[in-house]
Amino acid sequence: MRIAIVGAGPAGLDAAESLNEKGYSDIVIFEKSDRAGGKCVTVDHLGKKYDLGAIMVGSGYHRVLFHCNKYGEKTVEGPYHFIHEGDLTQGKKVSLPRGVLGFLSLLSAAWVVATNFQIRKKPLSELAFKQFYKCSIDDFFNTRFLARIRHMFAPITAGCGYGFTNTTPIIYLLKLVYLGLPRSTLSLIKLLRFKLSGRRGSLYTPMTLENGFGGLLQKMASVHNIHYNEGVTSISHKNGVVLVSTNKATYMFDRIIFAIPPKDALAVTSKYSTSVATLLKQTRNVCYFSALIHVPVAEKLPRGVYFDNSKLSDKSKGKHATTIKLYDNDCGLLFYGVGDDSTSAKSSAAEAVKDFIISNYVGLGIGSDSVEEAIESSSVIEGAKWAYFPHVNPEELHCHYAMIESLQGQNKSFFVGEWPGFACVEGAMENARDVVKRYF
Numbered sequence: 001m002r003i004a005i006v007g008a009g010p011a012g013l014d015a016a017e018s019l020n021e022k023g024y025s026d027i028v029i030f031e032k033s034d035r036a037g038g039k040c041v042t043v044d045h046l047g048k049k050y051d052l053g054a055i056m057v058g059s060g061y062h063r064v065l066f067h068c069n070k071y072g073e074k075t076v077e078g079p080y081h082f083i084h085e086g087d088l089t090q091g092k093k094v095s096l097p098r099g100v101l102g103f104l105s106l107l108s109a110a111w112v113v114a115t116n117f118q119i120r121k122k123p124l125s126e127l128a129f130k131q132f133y134k135c136s137i138d139d140f141f142n143t144r145f146l147a148r149i150r151h152m153f154a155p156i157t158a159g160c161g162y163g164f165t166n167t168t169p170i171i172y173l174l175k176l177v178y179l180g181l182p183r184s185t186l187s188l189i190k191l192l193r194f195k196l197s198g199r200r201g202s203l204y205t206p207m208t209l210e211n212g213f214g215g216l217l218q219k220m221a222s223v224h225n226i227h228y229n230e231g232v233t234s235i236s237h238k239n240g241v242v243l244v245s246t247n248k249a250t251y252m253f254d255r256i257i258f259a260i261p262p263k264d265a266l267a268v269t270s271k272y273s274t275s276v277a278t279l280l281k282q283t284r285n286v287c288y289f290s291a292l293i294h295v296p297v298a299e300k301l302p303r304g305v306y307f308d309n310s311k312l313s314d315k316s317k318g319k320h321a322t323t324i325k326l327y328d329n330d331c332g333l334l335f336y337g338v339g340d341d342s343t344s345a346k347s348s349a350a351e352a353v354k355d356f357i358i359s360n361y362v363g364l365g366i367g368s369d370s371v372e373e374a375i376e377s378s379s380v381i382e383g384a385k386w387a388y389f390p391h392v393n394p395e396e397l398h399c400h401y402a403m404i405e406s407l408q409g410q411n412k413s414f415f416v417g418e419w420p421g422f423a424c425v426e427g428a429m430e431n432a433r434d435v436v437k438r439y440f
């Protein structure tokens with residue numbers, strides 16, 4: 001059987017691997033850009049690897065860790081030992097809740113997760129939808145015995161670009177479930193060993209990849225047949241075969257798997273049925289950008305990840321960072337922000353660094369006469385911008401998932417990857433594997 005995969009991001013590459021595991025070998029991946037990896041982009045700066053897109057690997061990342069093992073890629077500790085809420089000089093450290101009530105709160109959270117998310121098999125259970133899809137993050141924490149742990153999640157959720165805690169559906173926290181929770185006895189033992197080893201610890205077992213996500217995905221890509229610079233533009237059907245048209249040619253396949261952001265996949269297939277058109281209307285994206293900045297004075301700041309949600313407003317779109325990551329022993333800062341189509345990642349980052357140094361030079365320990373010098377010695381190394389966080393109105397979310405599921409297999413087409421609730425590498429890969437397992 002000849003199978004086309006659209007997109008060489010984590011979902012497309014995993015779909016190809018999963019098909020190989022099942023014995024399929026006649027597979028072509030079409031990738032519109034000149035590189036594999038999708039929203040995983042690794043930049044080399046002064047001998048260190050920085051991930052501009054996906055960066056963090058949680059202890060629940062089974063599929064990612066499986067590929068790391070297969071391709072000889074190692075995990076290393078990330079900058080997640082300390083999570084701060086607020087900006088770089090005022091940020092307050094977010095810590096685990098204390099006392100008996102804090103402990104009960106954590107147990108309550110574990111119970112909610114254990115009883116509602118069938119994490120290993122499917123991303124969400126029906127019950128989870130019924131309970132949570134209309135519930136905002138604020139309501140969720142306020143109406144259950146969870147108020148004491150709310151502070152741990154709120155800055156991260158909003159700072160990661162998911163939006164304000166009073167309007168964002170709690171269902172989007174599923175990503176954090178993937179990122180942070182051990183999903184097997186082995187990963188639980190690893191997490192406990194890490195916590196008990198006396199090393200600095202925070203909410204997660206903090207890991208990144210030694211060569212970045214880019215390192216892993218490039219290796220995965222190297223064993224597959226990928227047509228680079230060949231974007232799929234339309235699909236049609238004739239005599240039982242799928243005709244795939246790209247910017248270069250038209251090909252015949254028996255099946256097609258869309259492993260591209262839902263909005264793009266639905267746009268290509270919009271003529272299929274009215275339900276595809278409805279899905280397309282329900283899907284929106286947020287423009288998210290990131291940049292790697294070299295700021296020599298940053299060496300003096302406490303390490304960790306800073307979520308500054310006060311900057312997350314319509315007014316400040318494209319102007320300020322919502323998230324900044326600081327690594328040990330270097331001056332490389334990763335800067336994240338929310339913008340719109342007109343936002344330039346590089347110039348927004350440059351502007352934010354300037355603002356930041358001007359308003360915080362006292363906290364940074366530099367004299368007023370050195371401010372200009374500090375700004376001049378800072379530079380933006382690389383920037384990138386994506387349509388990210390496929391968002392669907394909470395009221396439409398349940399039918400959205402059900403409609404995607406009902407489309408699987410129609411017109412010999414399958415949809416995998418980054419769906420609204422779990423926009424992360426593990427979620428995209430696991431979903432691709434699950435669809436291949438169930439339909440091929």
Ligand SMILES: Cc1cc2nc3c(=O)[nH]c(=O)nc-3n(C[C@H](O)[C@H](O)[C@H](O)COP(=O)(O)OP(=O)(O)OC[C@H]3O[C@@H](n4cnc5c(N)ncnc54)[C@H](O)[C@@H]3O)c2cc1C
Pocket residue numbers: 006007008009010011012030031032033035036037038039040052053054055056057230231232233259260261264288289290336386388416417418422423424425426428
């Ligand atoms: C700033 C940022 C930080 C993130 N942090 C994390 C993190 O810490 N941990 C984590 O797990 N995840 C993180 N993510 C999310 C993660 O990167 C995505 O969820 C994941 O990359 C989705 O994989 P995908 O294969 O579904 O889609 P993508 O990565 O978007 O890949 C899709 C691919 O399809 C190609 N394509 C699109 N349209 C066409 C077409 N018509 N024809 C051919 N090719 C096409 C694209 O060029 C791209 O290569 C982050 C993302 C961003 C942007």
